[in-house]
Amino acid sequence: MSVSRAELFAFLDKLGISHHTTTHEPVFTVEESAKINASLPGGHTKNLFLKDKKGRFFLISALASTQIHINSLSKTLGCARLSFGSADAMHQILGVTPGSVTALSLINDTDKRVTFVVDSALLTESPIYFHPLLNNASTAILPDDLLRFANATEHPHVLVDFSASNLS
DSSP: OOOOHHHHHHHHHHTTOOOEEEEOSOOOSHHHHHHHHTTSOSEEEEEEEEEETTSOEEEEEEETTOOOOHHHHHHHHTOSOEEEOOHHHHHHHHSOOTTOOOGGGGGGOTTOOEEEEEEGGGGGSSSEEEOSSSTTEEEEEOHHHHHHHHHHTTOOEEEEOTTSTTTO
């Protein structure tokens, strides 16, 4: 069962993670969020839910401006060919729907089915923004707190430099 936004915030509070949430109209793409992002200083994210041909799941969190070539990424991650995970799998595993996928949804992956992949450039921004389980708000946290959150949900991160020549 998915946690609520209030339960997510309580979990962040329990970990001592400072967070600030701004509500806004629902956004479904990086392009739609550009107007909102302009008023929120820091790093804005895009998050991709992927599945490889062997049935392994991956959640990619990167700067919104980062180019991600999923065909090259499979080699970097040492996995089978990647494609987008289905909306059903996303909802079942992360408890969110397309347009709302977020690193914060790792809290719902209690079976630890997802490998968490983080863009190294994302960790250079402060704060960084994620949807708090629904795409009608953006929550700011610090990069180190993102990693603490991931570890607390038992999802250690895989750091990837998406600017590397083999991924661009």
